[in-house]
Amino acid sequence: MSLSNLSVKALLVLGICQVGRRSLTSASEPPKKIAVIGAGIGGSSAAYFLRQEFGPSVKIDVYEAGTVGGRLATENVKGHDYETGGSVIHPLNLHMKHFVDRLGLSVRTNVPSKMAIFNGKELTFEESDWFIVNFLRMLWRYGLNSIRMHMWVEGILDKFMRIYQYQQFGYSFSSVEQLLHAMGGDGFLTLLNQTLEEAMLADGFSQVFINDIVTAITRVNYGQSVRLSAFVGAVSLAGADSGLWAVDGGNKRVCSGLLYNSKAELIQARVTAVSTKTRPSKSGTVANFYEVNYIGDSGPAHSLYDIVVVATPLHQGLSDINFSGFSPPIPSHFPGLYHQTVATLVLGRLNVSYLGTNVKPADIVVSEILTTDNEALAINSLSLLDPISIPLDYNRPPAGESKVWKIFSPKPLSEEQLGAIFESRERVWVKPWLAYPSYTPPQRRMPPFILHDRLFYLNAIEWAASCMEMSALAARNVALLAHHRWHGQTAKINQEDLHTRLRGEL
Missing domain, CATH: 3.90.660 (Polyamine Oxidase; Chain A, domain 2)
Structure with missing residues (x-):
């Protein structure tokens, strides 16, 4: 793979990445509120890509108990x-x-x-x-x-x-295994x-x-x-x-910059629980929400959201978020160390x-x-x-x-x-x-990207490999998943043989 080919590929993808939010192909209303739990590179990237997917009207809250940047410090x-x-x-x-x-x-x-x-x-x-x-x-x-x-x-x-090409065309994957298979079979x-x-x-x-x-x-x-x-x-x-390479002034500047660019509200608080809630709507139907419970400087509080993205590891010693009211149950801690x-x-x-x-x-x-x-x-x-x-x-x-x-x-x-x-x-x-x-093969089944209908787990990607770019790729994938599932665009999820198909189209 020559350097000239790589540079052309990079310019092509970067040019496409800078295109703004795609127009919605569905008549459904966009969500009103989205929560992102975690303000590391994964959570801040998710806020950025969610803003691209859902437009300026949605309110995005990002919860962070520590400092923005997470493991970039x-x-x-x-x-x-x-x-x-x-x-x-x-x-x-x-x-x-x-x-x-x-x-x-x-x-x-x-x-x-x-x-x-x-x-x-x-x-x-x-x-x-x-x-x-x-x-x-x-x-x-x-x-x-x-x-x-x-x-x-x-x-x-x-x-x-x-x-990058798959994400450019809006394709997403519901599991790490399906994403990797789409890349390399x-x-x-x-x-x-x-x-x-x-x-x-x-x-x-x-x-x-x-x-x-x-x-x-x-x-x-x-x-x-x-x-x-x-x-x-x-x-x-x-x-x-x-x-x-590295970012002048520290790699964590990317995280704070993405939060600012996404116009997300940073809430300095520790999330303790996520649960399902229903509310009657004006049309007489029942609306489904997620309640996020958290503890901030002012004490315990909660808020309702249409979509929630968990961007912190759900593993022992790293998180104690309780998931209640879900069927099948969602574990607070996935297997593995x-x-x-x-x-x-x-x-x-x-x-x-x-x-x-x-x-x-x-x-x-x-x-x-x-x-x-x-x-x-x-x-x-x-x-x-x-x-x-x-x-x-x-x-x-x-x-x-x-x-x-x-x-x-x-x-x-x-x-x-x-x-x-x-x-x-x-x-x-x-x-x-x-x-x-701890990467010990053979690899057990990885956590899913989709924990519930509109509840997503970004850090599942870490069980394939952990680095800044893998978190950003997962953030883009989760933002696309959230968009497609909200608007019922199932044709953009888990499609097989994309490489051959898109190569033919190009």
């Missing part, structure tokens, strides 16, 4: 803000690119960086300034595995990109039910390459080894591509001997240290951070000064462990994240 260290949550965006994430353009945001200035791989004893690979040197090193040790990996990921991305469903290691070995990749390179990538991106599902593993490998990753920011000086090297600190030029799967290792990765806004005259601190480092680890690090990694520490900040599901 920053921390201030010594006068500068640094990303602590989702930090990079792939160049083919077309919804995120559209959001940045639509909201008038800009891409953060790129600061050159180098990567190394640490096995717990020594650095087994260090990136060079020279592409040809890196290429020859990889070729000498791993043969053509590195090139084949990029081709393997590109083949998956080429099918993945179909979803049975092959994508197979990727859910085998490990990344199994899939890559079956395609002829060497075990050494998987252990040394692929494992290091999955550990930094998802905190899990190559025994996670092959689909999310492919998403993780795509996150190692070149051209990754979220994987803990602890983000530790340290303002300090690195102890280079920890990396098994005797070179001077000034000679350590790598800024991203990935790790192999070693039980003795307490960390998944170690990264030198740059601020979320890069001044024109920005230079990283010299070797002798303290820098801001971010460590990903499965558990909080002890004083002894931090003391081994750093010569000195001025400040330490710790944030445990239940950042993404």
Whole structure:
């Protein structure tokens, strides 16, 4: 898949994405009120797309108990803000690119960086300034595995990109499995039910390459080894591509910008329950609503809505929303566990001997240290951070000064462990994240997008893969589902063989 083809595809889809709300093909009245529970990237994207689908008259309320942005978060260290949550965006994430353009945001200035791989004893690979040197090193040790990996990921991305065309034409899907099948057929469903290691070995990749390179990538991106599902593993490998970018001023600015653009009302409150309610209408029929109960600064309250979108994980430790009056019952918690990753920011000086090297600190030029799967290792990765806004005259601190480092680890690090990694520490900040599901194939049946007639669950998508763009794709899908179900447009839901059909039309 050439870069020229990708850029044409991106421009085409972005141009179409900027078209406003489609005209309604049904004579039914639009809903009066819609609730979105959660103001992370999924919830804020949902508010934006719901506004596109239902027009200016509908009132959209977005409930958020914490801060806007959810798992997109920053921390201030010594006068500068640094990303602590989702930090990079792939160049083919077309919804995120559209959001940045639509909201008038800009891409953060790129600061050159180098990567190394640490096995717990020594650095087994260090990136060079020279592409040809890196290429020859990889070729000498791993043969053509590195090139084949990029081709393997590109083949998956080429099918993945179909979803933008489907959404452009208004097609939606009621389950994650149906959405994935529309993208990549049975092959994508197979990727859910085998490990990344199994899939890559079956395609002829060497075990050494998987252990040394692929494992290091999955550990930094998802905190899990190559025994996670092959689909999310492919998403993780795509996150190692070149051209990754971030939003100037922090990725969470996208969320606040989408809420503002959607003209949604932000309600700072914790939702406790959602239930069904009926009210007689003037015509003598019975109208059905959803009652959202919540607790805000003024105490308990409730409000009625025509449509509700849940954009927060319905899993143990992440939500306690009670669903009452539904038949069949809706569980408060779906099966499965979220994987803990602890983000530790340290303002300090690195102890280079920890990396098994005797070179001077000034000679350590790598800024991203990935790790192999070693039980003795307490960390998944170690990264030198740059601020979320890069001044024109920005230079990283010299070797002798303290820098801001971010460590990903499965558990909080002890004083002894931090003391081994750093010569000195001025400040330490710790944030445990239940950042993404524990991806253990074979994949059980995923939660549905549709919980009830007009009650939708956006975060079902995370059980295929969790990242900003997947949440945005799910938000678009749920907004289309809500529109089609409200107006009775069932022909736009769960259609098969869309790729062949639309290719013929174009």
